[in-house]
Amino acid sequence: MKPTVSEALKGMREPILKSWREAIISQPATSQLMPCVSTGRFADPVGHTVDEGAAGILDWLCGVAEVPLADAVDTSGAAYGTAGAANGVAAANMASVANAHLADICRIKAVQGASASQALGFIFQLKEIIHYEVEKRSDRTVATDTLYQLDRRIDQLMLSAIDMYSEQRERITQIRIDEMRRLSGHISRGCQR
Numbered sequence: 001m002k003p004t005v006s007e008a009l010k011g012m013r014e015p016i017l018k019s020w021r022e023a024i025i026s027q028p029a030t031s032q033l034m035p036c037v038s039t040g041r042f043a044d045p046v047g048h049t050v051d052e053g054a055a056g057i058l059d060w061l062c063g064v065a066e067v068p069l070a071d072a073v074d075t076s077g078a079a080y081g082t083a084g085a086a087n088g089v090a091a092a093n094m095a096s097v098a099n100a101h102l103a104d105i106c107r108i109k110a111v112q113g114a115s116a117s118q119a120l121g122f123i124f125q126l127k128e129i130i131h132y133e134v135e136k137r138s139d140r141t142v143a144t145d146t147l148y149q150l151d152r153r154i155d156q157l158m159l160s161a162i163d164m165y166s167e168q169r170e171r172i173t174q175i176r177i178d179e180m181r182r183l184s185g186h187i188s189r190g191c192q193r
Contacts, residue, residue: 008146009062012133016126019133021054023125024105046108053101058126060098061153102157103164110168120165123158127151 009016025047041048109119130150 006062008134009058009130009150012130012137013058013062016129016133017055017058019129020058020122020126021051023129024050024054024122049104049108053105056101057098057105057157060094061150061157063094099160102161106161106164107168110165110172116162116165120158120161123154123161126157127154130154 106120112119127150131147134147
């Protein structure tokens with residue numbers, strides 16, 4: 001019997017996570033904000049956020065429940081088929097945590113001002129990293145349908161990330177517009193005196 005997604009990834013979690021963190025941080029826009037060599041929440045907040053976010057998202061991918069990120073707020077159990085409400089609530093909590101981590105990373109990427117394809121390319125790199133780790137295994141215990149399920153979840157992750165990134169870019173644009181209005185108001189009042 002071939003393993004499920006969660007069983008297949010649990011053994012590969014650490015090498016996948018290490019490679020994915022490097023992929024996220026090595027992107028040009030992100031690496032410019034990460035000159036700090038030390039680690040920790042206060043010494044390197046961006047690096048810490050990326051580390052925590054990557055781990056949380058990968059935990060969601062490795063999770064037992066197949067809960068879409070979009071359904072993360074539905075805790076009724078209806079979206080989880082026969083798993084029932086108890087599993088649905090736990091899965092929804094896991095998905096909402098992954099959603100929050102993804103939002104944090106998207107917020108960092110949006111501030112950097114890169115295009116969406118540059119900022120969010122790290123999500124598709126996760127597919128490559130996972131496929132590489134699976135190919136490295138000589139026993140080939142991961143079934144094609146398992147990889148297909150995982151690829152679908154990563155695609156879903158990308159769609160959610162695009163929405164989050166766009167929302168954050170709109171917020172930044174609105175902040176800039178509000179600041180320009182505020183400054184122009186100060187200038188016009190100064191000219192009237």
